[in-house]
Amino acid sequence: MTLATLDSPQLSYSAVPTRGAGPEAHFIAKQSEEGQRRLRETHSLGLGADRAFEELFVVARECRSQNWDGYGASPIASQTFNHACRFLGALPLGIPAPSIGAEPDGHLTFEWHRSLRWTLSISVSPEGDLHYAALLGSSKVYGTEPFFGETPSRILELIRQVSFL
């Protein structure tokens, strides 16, 4: 298998294909998933992902009831959790695992933190929007990207910048 991931943040193994309906499209999708699963099972590429999924489950479980923080926080909705699972699963192999948390408005957050001045926070909403805010040295960037099953290139670029990949 060839992984051409050298000079574009959009190039990733996990790019979701255009969805076909016939038996050949299903066969290719199954083969591709199998290849990705095997890579995730490896120690060097899969360890961070396993830990991140575990953290996501723990956070979602702890924050699933109303007022989970004692200050009136909204619960994590199942849609939010599902979007967050898909977002985590769509991250390209080899990306550093994020820290995971919850916000009082019921969003789940993914954070990549290198230092006080280099940090990225992505908040997943129940609608599947990805709200991001980053400190990149002296620059601040923020915005929103819809999530349709693959990591938006803007967000992938921010992860790479903050992680210094």
Add this chain to the structure above:
Amino acid sequence: MVSQALKIDLTEQFRRLPRAPIVEAVIEMRARAEVPWEEATIRGRLTPLLPGYQKIESQSEFEHEMQFGPGQDAVQRHRDLGWRGLRCESADHLHIAQFNRDGFVFSRLRPYDHWEQFQGEAMRLWGIYQGLASPSGIQRLGLRFINRIELPVDGPPPDDYLRMPSEVLAGMPLSRDGFFHRDVLAVPGYPYIITIVRTVQPIQVAGSKGFGLLLDIDVFSTESFELGGDLLKQRLDEMRWLKNRAFFGSITEQALESFE
């Protein structure tokens, strides 16, 4: 990696292949429905608009997840996330249209006719989707062609049909019993990505003469744009050119002759 400049030339003519091995052609617009997306309402509005599509089925979304815990083995679960949209199949089983909460997909199965027919039907149904879902823009646009070349058992090797690395292991004369080769290619100067998969499909059904050599060309863009104007048509035309170039650049002359 150095990328050479590339210019898409929409006037370029490609060889016509009456026996092209296309088994599925797909156009997908990934967009978000901006009205309530409820099954009874959508089905009631859609059905009278699709008289040629007699088989209309609900599609649900499933989530596959793994549960971890200290000192425990991982537990896998499947979760039903509820109704996602409708899958509509034409009476002749050649066209499949999916009207989903997160976008529209149109597939033409074999025998593929020609681009104008394929694109025309896709755009007609996309117009219906727009009327139902009121999306304001397209977040991802995809054009995918899957080709299947029948390989007789004990027939010529895949290299006779597809351009691919002839030597996998230097100095090791081993036979290639299977492969799944995937390239992801950026198009410099344009907002497109091309994914090309070459693989072998085992014998699937009775009557099949051999293995299927699959060449899957997926051209897509994740640069979102608002609806209105000619951008959708322009992008599809450019993606079609890229798809054609990718096809003719992947196939050997010997194979091309067999498709004429």
